[in-house]
Amino acid sequence: MEKGKISSLQMAIMMYPTIVATAILGVPSITAMYAKNDLWLSPILASFIGILTVYIAYKLHKHFPNQTVIQFSEQIMGRLVGKILGFLYLAFYIPVTGGIIRGYGEFIVDSFLVKTPISVVMASMVLLCAFAVLGGLEVLARVAQLFLPAFTIPLIILIFLLSPDFEFKNLFPMFEDGIMPSIKGAIAPSGYFTEFFLMIFLLPFLTDGKKGLKYGMMTVFAVMMTLVVVNLIVFLVLGESTISKVYPLMNVSRSISVGNFFENLESITMAVWILGAFIKISVFYYAAALGTAQWLNLSDYRPVIWPIGILLVEFSFWSFPSGMELGRYDLVNFPFQGLMMQTLIPMLLLVISVVSKRLVKKSKTS
Amino acid sequence: MMRWGAFFATTVIVALIIIFQWPKIKQNSKKDKLAFFMLLLIGWVLSMFDLPNMAGPTTWIEALFKPFGKFMEQ
Numbered sequence: 001m002e003k004g005k006i007s008s009l010q011m012a013i014m015m016y017p018t019i020v021a022t023a024i025l026g027v028p029s030i031t032a033m034y035a036k037n038d039l040w041l042s043p044i045l046a047s048f049i050g051i052l053t054v055y056i057a058y059k060l061h062k063h064f065p066n067q068t069v070i071q072f073s074e075q076i077m078g079r080l081v082g083k084i085l086g087f088l089y090l091a092f093y094i095p096v097t098g099g100i101i102r103g104y105g106e107f108i109v110d111s112f113l114v115k116t117p118i119s120v121v122m123a124s125m126v127l128l129c130a131f132a133v134l135g136g137l138e139v140l141a142r143v144a145q146l147f148l149p150a151f152t153i154p155l156i157i158l159i160f161l162l163s164p165d166f167e168f169k170n171l172f173p174m175f176e177d178g179i180m181p182s183i184k185g186a187i188a189p190s191g192y193f194t195e196f197f198l199m200i201f202l203l204p205f206l207t208d209g210k211k212g213l214k215y216g217m218m219t220v221f222a223v224m225m226t227l228v229v230v231n232l233i234v235f236l237v238l239g240e241s242t243i244s245k246v247y248p249l250m251n252v253s254r255s256i257s258v259g260n261f262f263e264n265l266e267s268i269t270m271a272v273w274i275l276g277a278f279i280k281i282s283v284f285y286y287a288a289a290l291g292t293a294q295w296l297n298l299s300d301y302r303p304v305i306w307p308i309g310i311l312l313v314e315f316s317f318w319s320f321p322s323g324m325e326l327g328r329y330d331l332v333n334f335p336f337q338g339l340m341m342q343t344l345i346p347m348l349l350l351v352i353s354v355v356s357k358r359l360v361k362k363s364k365t366s
Numbered sequence: 367m368m369r370w371g372a373f374f375a376t377t378v379i380v381a382l383i384i385i386f387q388w389p390k391i392k393q394n395s396k397k398d399k400l401a402f403f404m405l406l407l408i409g410w411v412l413s414m415f416d417l418p419n420m421a422g423p424t425t426w427i428e429a430l431f432k433p434f435g436k437f438m439e440q
Contacts, residue, residue, distance in 0.1 A: 091423060095423055095424060099424075119372070119375075184438075187438065188438075292401075292405075293401075296397070296401050297397070298395075298397060298398050298401055299394065299395055299397075299398055300394065300398065302390075303387070303390075303391050303394055303398045303399070303401065303402040304401055304402065304405055306383045306387060306406075307383070307402060307405030307406045307408075307409055308405065310376065310379065310380065310383075310405075310406070310409035310410075310413075311405065311408065311409050311412070314409060314412045314413065314417060315422075315423075317417045317418045318412075318417045318418070318420065318422040318423070318424065319417075319418070319420065319421060319422040319423075319424045319425050320418060320424070321418045321419055329424060329428065331438060332428075332431070332434070332435030332438045332439060333424075333427060333428050333431050333434075333435055335434075335438075336431045336434040336435075337427055337431060
């Protein structure tokens, strides 16, 4: 099916923008809504879900080294239940990818291309991602490698340019209402951390599979640090008004003015974000295409890439009359749905496969 | 109500996909071809509906996770 091979470092480079890209835009205001000035703690708490998810994905990979979740769920649960479970995963990843594409389109149309129809913005992104996915896993990994500096360096520059505007008193008093607000603020970002389960679609194609766990954990740490830093700089600059902004990182980068020369830097934030969204959508798209092909027992995933592209755009509109509904869905549903599909069900699969292996061993010895 | 624009655009895109992909898919197995055309058909049929204002998988999932959603909206 997939003949390409990637290293675990490449996997980490693909996963980092896959999680961070959409998170840096919306997470600051969502966490601030619940946690107020303690919003820096929420990503740290949420990262525990990421650690757990990576560990489960890696352990499942150890049990079934050459298979993705679509394949080994049939081995663990039997053919019928496994097929149903596989379908549930496709019915999860295809709409979620659609939601990400819609989020991308809403952001671009809201902030920059005000007069362009959103379907054009979204369809052109899907077209681009389809070409990347057609190239296969190795091409995706190299695209991610190529764009990683372009994605991270502007963010670091942004921190330096914003540092004169930091108001450290914004962060105090700490933990005024105890730790509960931070925990509640961690729920939304933990939804992003469950997306680490996508590793299960990449792990079978690693040349150095043993390092998969290490690099997975490093990615979780990198994502956690990025979110903490982004949350901090946004709140240090904007204070309580972070809550009322939809894309607070855009507002803070717009506020930069260094010597009347560096201005309107929100275009940099947008460029960085488009790169990240491109990688994120491509990785999700790849998982959806590979999963569909494996679920249908096809010989290749390339024939289904274009048809799935159409489905992705359609699912991005389905039941979402406007961006508002999507935002609500991402906040009140996705964290729980993501946790169920990407952490709890995999955990159940892992427990069942460990127990059944033990039982087989026991019946052989006795 | 049908959205004719979306329907016609999807029809054109489906036709283009078939025209450009057929030479590559011709040598694939029967199953691959069947999956290719079935998925295109699903996409094409879905384009006939007014998707944004229609209940769909996301609506059902929202109903399923309603208790948790209420907790987030407090």
